[in-house]
Amino acid sequence: MSTHIGAKPGEIAERVLMPGDPLRAKWIAETYLEDAKCYSTVRNMFGFTGKYKGIDVSVQGSGMGMPSCSIYVHELLAEYGVKTIMRVGSAGSIQEDLGLRDVVAAIGATTDSAMNRQRFDNFVDYAPVADFGLLRTAVDKAAERGLALRVGPVMAADAFYGDQPDLYGKLANYGVLCVEMETAALYTIAARFKAKALTLLTISDHILQGTAMPAEDRERSFSQMAELGLDTIIA
Ligand SMILES: O=P(O)(O)O[C@H]1O[C@H](CO)[C@@H](O)[C@H]1O
Numbered sequence: 001m002s003t004h005i006g007a008k009p010g011e012i013a014e015r016v017l018m019p020g021d022p023l024r025a026k027w028i029a030e031t032y033l034e035d036a037k038c039y040s041t042v043r044n045m046f047g048f049t050g051k052y053k054g055i056d057v058s059v060q061g062s063g064m065g066m067p068s069c070s071i072y073v074h075e076l077l078a079e080y081g082v083k084t085i086m087r088v089g090s091a092g093s094i095q096e097d098l099g100l101r102d103v104v105a106a107i108g109a110t111t112d113s114a115m116n117r118q119r120f121d122n123f124v125d126y127a128p129v130a131d132f133g134l135l136r137t138a139v140d141k142a143a144e145r146g147l148a149l150r151v152g153p154v155m156a157a158d159a160f161y162g163d164q165p166d167l168y169g170k171l172a173n174y175g176v177l178c179v180e181m182e183t184a185a186l187y188t189i190a191a192r193f194k195a196k197a198l199t200l201l202t203i204s205d206h207i208l209q210g211t212a213m214p215a216e217d218r219e220r221s222f223s224q225m226a227e228l229g230l231d232t233i234i235a
Pocket residue numbers: 019020021063064065088089090091160179180181182218
């Protein structure tokens with residue numbers, strides 16, 4: 001066991017899908033994995049391992065925000081030998097032409113988190129980026145499926161309920177597609193461990209238009225993203 005994951009050595013696959021919502025992890029495991037077994041219920045942050053198209057894959061919840069996500073990413077990479085992590089999250093759109101249920105691949109993550117400033121001694125602003133090979137595979141797999149995958153930068157925010165009304169408009173002007181809360185940490189820690197990481201996001205809210213999906217849909221209805229993530233991670 002690591003501090004926050006209750007798996008024995010060998011119970012977690014080298015390939016891990018990582019939603020923020022642990023109940024989305026359960027849904028993905030029950031819907032797509034054969035012989036799925038739950039390896040951790042610590043803090044109800046469920047983790048499962050099973051087979052997808054004959055290949056071992058795990059699904060591990062990360063919780064919300066970079067402090068929580070960093071704990072699970074670090075322990076998976078440092079203590080369980082994980083090589084690839086694919087975040088499958090939800091996000092709020094800040095672009096007019098990016099609507100509910102559209103799927104995004106995050107090429108890089110801008111952030112207001114202080115975690116990386118601390119990591120780099122308050123001296124450089126590190127640029128967290130996706131693994132190019134995984135991103136290229138995701139783009140190819142999306143094309144095979146006829147899925148219009150939108151590739152671009154995202155904002156990994158510390159606060160869900162921020163208090164800077166002009167910030168998202170400004171980020172949108174600089175090409176940022178949507179807002180979520182984990183990718184800058186995931187990409188940074190993966191780089192540190194020479195592991196591969198990619199974030200796929202389904203738009204669950206439109207921040208400009210004020211529309212949003214209910215919680216049950218965020219938990220159980222992201223099939224296009226889950227299937228693309230699984231096909232990409234086993235390729
Ligand atoms: O749906 P998940 O993967 O949790 O992702 C998004 O949803 C949560 C906020 O509602 C944050 O974790 C954000 O990144």
